[in-house]
């Protein structure tokens with residue numbers, strides 16, 4: 001019974017997305033900062049929680065999708081950058097990373113091969129580097 005009522009309540013509502021989660025995480029950080037430094041900051045955190053709840057239960061789905069698209073325009077490059085850094089860090093023992101001196105394209109080569117000649121995949125510039 002309560003489950004059906006909950007389903008009826010949630011029907012046609014937007015639900016969560018990465019933006020709502022990002023807002024909640026920002027709220028948590030502000031709560032923490034507020035409780036350590038200056039309590040009025042926690043009010044801002046509460047406002048963020050309310051915003052995230054509002055988005056989740058909103059029936060104005062096109063407006064929420066527009067917000068989400070705007071959020072993804074800067075979030076996706078940031079996420080990709082972070083993923084690249086993470087991959088680079090986890091492979092730091094197997095691969096050496098370097099940039100092509102002419103086009104700045106990021107390249108990698110297996111470590112422990114001594115001096116090698118590299119041909120850039122992007123601009124076909126040939127240069128020597130140590131791995």
Ligand SMILES: [Zn+2]
Nearest residue numbers: 100103120123
């Ligand atoms: Zn290049």
